[in-house]
Amino acid sequence: MVYVDHILAILCIAVATYLARYISLRYGHKLAKIEKASTVLRSCTIAIITSLVTVSLIPVYLQHNMEIVIPTTLGVLVSIALAKKLRNIGIVAVIGLLTYVAVHSVLQYLVI
Amino acid sequence: MLRDYVNGLRDSLVIVIGYVPVAVVFGMTARAFGFTPLEAVLASALIFAGMSQFILVSLASFSLVYAVLLASLVNLRHIVYGCVLSQKQNLRKKPLIAFGLTDEVFVLSVYRQNINEHYALGLITGAYTSWVLGTLVGILFTEVAGALGMLKDLEFALIALFIAILVLYVENFNDILVVLYSVIISATLALLGLSQISPLVATLFIALISIMLEKVRKNGVC
Numbered sequence: 001m002v003y004v005d006h007i008l009a010i011l012c013i014a015v016a017t018y019l020a021r022y023i024s025l026r027y028g029h030k031l032a033k034i035e036k037a038s039t040v041l042r043s044c045t046i047a048i049i050t051s052l053v054t055v056s057l058i059p060v061y062l063q064h065n066m067e068i069v070i071p072t073t074l075g076v077l078v079s080i081a082l083a084k085k086l087r088n089i090g091i092v093a094v095i096g097l098l099t100y101v102a103v104h105s106v107l108q109y110l111v112i
Numbered sequence: 113m114l115r116d117y118v119n120g121l122r123d124s125l126v127i128v129i130g131y132v133p134v135a136v137v138f139g140m141t142a143r144a145f146g147f148t149p150l151e152a153v154l155a156s157a158l159i160f161a162g163m164s165q166f167i168l169v170s171l172a173s174f175s176l177v178y179a180v181l182l183a184s185l186v187n188l189r190h191i192v193y194g195c196v197l198s199q200k201q202n203l204r205k206k207p208l209i210a211f212g213l214t215d216e217v218f219v220l221s222v223y224r225q226n227i228n229e230h231y232a233l234g235l236i237t238g239a240y241t242s243w244v245l246g247t248l249v250g251i252l253f254t255e256v257a258g259a260l261g262m263l264k265d266l267e268f269a270l271i272a273l274f275i276a277i278l279v280l281y282v283e284n285f286n287d288i289l290v291v292l293y294s295v296i297i298s299a300t301l302a303l304l305g306l307s308q309i310s311p312l313v314a315t316l317f318i319a320l321i322s323i324m325l326e327k328v329r330k331n332g333v334c
Contacts, residue, residue, distance in 0.1 A: 003148070003151065005176050006147060006148075006151045006172065006176070007151065007154065008176070009168060009172065009176040009179060009180050010151065010154050010155045010158055010159060010168070011158065012180045012184075013159050013161075013164055013165075013168060013180055013183045013184055013187070014158035014159045014160075016180075016184040016187065017159055017160075017161050017164065017184070017187045017190065018210060018211060020184075020187055020188060020190045020191050020194070021190045021191075021193070021194055021210040021211070021213040022194070022206065022207060022210035023191070023194070024190065024191040024192070024193065024194025024195050024198070025194035025197060025198050025203075025206050025209065025210045025213065026194075026198070026206050026210075027198075028194050028195040028196070028197065028198025028199055037192070038189070038192045039322060039326065040319055040322040040323060040326065041188055041189045041192065042189065042281075043286070043287075043290045043318050043319070043322045044185065044186075044188075044315045044318055044319050044322075045163070045186055045189060045281070046278065046281050046282065046287055046290045046291060046294070046318075047290055047293075047294040047311070047314045047315045047317075047318040047319075048167065048182060048185070048186055048311045048314070048315050049163075049274050049277055049278050049281070050278060050290070050291045050294035050295055050298065050314070051294050051297070051298040051310045051311040051314040051315070052167070052170055052171075052274055052311055053271060053274045053275060053278065054294070054295050054298035054299055054302065054310070055298055055301075055302050055307040055308070055310055055311075056170075056270070056271050056274075057271065058298075058299060058302040058303070058307065059302075059307075071268075072268065072271075075268055075271070075272055076271065076272070076275060078272075079271075079272040079275040079276055079279075080275060080279055082276075083275065083276040083279035083280055084279055084280070087280065088129070088130055088133060089130075089133075089134055089273055089276040089277055089280065090130065090131070090132065090133025090134035090135070090136065090137055090273070091133045092272060092273070092275075092276035093133070093134070093137045093269050093270075093272040093273035093276060094133055094136070094137065094269070095272075096268070096269070096271075096272025096273075096275070096276070097137075097265070097266065097268055097269040097272055100265065100268040100272070101262060101265050101268075104265060
């Protein structure tokens, strides 16, 4: 089933993104001052991502369920360790996920 | 004309190598967070901006209006890209090029000297095709994972991806401070049961602090 509200949200973001890209590309020479806002925009992006990671991890650690806590911790550590070395966020995410799944499966097997 | 386009397409290989794994992860997480295959493909095909797509899928279950707001906020950085690119390169076919002006396309377009619109369109074609096809591969992979009962586990890919982005974004002491403040704000709100609004609150706080610091720096107080 396709959710109409999901499609509407996708369209809204698509239009907003396109307008931001097009207007700046078309009238960029007149908007040169906006470049100075890049530091603020960059900080905002870091804040949003940090916040999303934090609110995803906190419930995991509050559960005190070692079957989830251990794979999550290892997955997070592997992702942090590899990010600077590989410099490819997709591959880091896949390796982090594989670490999580592998450790989680082993722990489930041991518990059973 | 065709030669420039092919050159752009060839140079897009660097972007493709980076895009495919991220697009696969997007396809997987979108399905794991309840998006249908059509919605996941539409998101990649119409938005074509990875970070905002990930924000959309992670916050859609809470409030779509909120997800749209934050995803659009993150994409405001593209305004800077357009400004810089329009001053450095003289490109025609701006309506088409604007659609594909992602982080990586921007970097390659600015890096090369005197590119034209055909070269830029070649870059965008390679990047866009790999992004949409990668999403499809991710969706197909999710069907396998779902059959194995591992759909819930796929949600971790989003955390791993955000962590990787953060590690690559953080470059100086100011960035570390932004991370620390955001963790404190988000953790406090999460413990109060207000975790979903924490990205917005953290962003507003950081934006306010950043603007104040910029003003202080400009006035020469520090």
